[in-house]
Amino acid sequence: MNFIRTNIHDLVIIEPTVHYDERGYLSETFRQDQLEKFLGFKVNFCQDNESKSNYGVLRGLHYQSIPFPQTKLVRVLQGKVLDVAVDARKGSPTFGHHVAVELSSENRRQLFVPKGFAHGFVALSETATLAYKVDNYFKPQCDTGIAFDDPFLGIDWKLPAAELILSQKDKNQVPFLEVTHFDVNSYLYDEL
Numbered sequence: 210m211n212f213i214r215t216n217i218h219d220l221v222i223i224e225p226t227v228h229y230d231e232r233g234y235l236s237e238t239f240r241q242d243q244l245e246k247f248l249g250f251k252v253n254f255c256q257d258n259e260s261k262s263n264y265g266v267l268r269g270l271h272y273q274s275i276p277f278p279q280t281k282l283v284r285v286l287q288g289k290v291l292d293v294a295v296d297a298r299k300g301s302p303t304f305g306h307h308v309a310v311e312l313s314s315e316n317r318r319q320l321f322v323p324k325g326f327a328h329g330f331v332a333l334s335e336t337a338t339l340a341y342k343v344d345n346y347f348k349p350q351c352d353t354g355i356a357f358d359d360p361f362l363g364i365d366w367k368l369p370a371a372e373l374i375l376s377q378k379d380k381n382q383v384p385f386l387e388v389t390h391f392d393v394n395s396y397l398y399d400e401l
C-alpha cells in the first residue's frame with residue numbers, strides 16, 4: 210500500500226497493492242493499522258456509503274458540520290471521477306485551497322479526506338460507482354453544502370457547465386466564505 214502526500218499535507222492519496230495471479234487478483238483496499246501509522250493519528254470508520262452516478266453528475270461540495278464532522282476515505286468501484294476536497298479549516302495555511310484527483314477503477318487510487326474539508330466529485334465516465342468510509346454517522350441536520358462553482362475556490366471540474374447534472378440542493382449552495390468553517394478544536398485527531 211502506497212501513501213502519497215498531496216499539496217495539502219493532510220490530504221493523502223492511497224494506492225493499494227494488487228496481487229495478480231491466474232485466477233484474477235486480490236487487493237487489500239483498507240488497512241487501519243497502515244493508514245494510522247502513516248498518518249500518525251487514530252481514525253475509526255463506522256459507516257460505508259456507495260453511490261452510482263451517471264456521466265456529468267456532480268455531487269458536492271459537502272461536509273457534515275460540528276459536532277459531527279466526518280473523515281472520508283473515497284474510492285471508485287467502477288468508472289472514473291474527479292474527486293475534490295477543499296480545506297475549510299480556520300487558521301490552516303491552505304484554507305480555501307483544494308486538491309482534485311482522478312480516481313478510477315483502473316488506477317485504484319483512493320483519497321483520504323480529513324475532518325475540516327468539504328468534498329465533492331464529478332463522474333467522468335458513462336457511469337461511476339463510488340464507495341466511501343466515514344467516521345461519524347450521517348446526521349441530516351448537519352449536512353452542509355458549498356457552491357461547487359464558487360469563483361473564490363476556482364475549481365476546474367474538467368467538464369463544460371452544460372454537461373453537469375446537479376441535485377436541486379447542490380444548485381443552490383452558498384459561497385465558501387459564507388459557511389461556518391471548522392475551528393481548530395473540531396478537526397484535531399487523537400494521537401496513536
Ligand SMILES: Cc1cn([C@H]2C[C@H](O)[C@@H](COP(=O)(O)OP(=O)(O)O[C@H]3O[C@@H](C)C(=O)[C@@H](O)[C@H]3O)O2)c(=O)[nH]c1=O
Binds near residue numbers: 268269270272376
Ligand atoms: C450522505 C447520506 C445520505 N443519505 C440519504 C439522504 C438522501 O435521501 C439520499 C441522497 O443524499 P444526498 O443527496 O446528500 O447524496 P450525495 O449528494 O451523494 O451526498 C454525498 O456527497 C458526497 C460528495 C459526500 O462527500 C458525501 O458525504 C455526501 O454528502 O441519501 C443517507 O441516508 N445517508 C448518508 O450518509
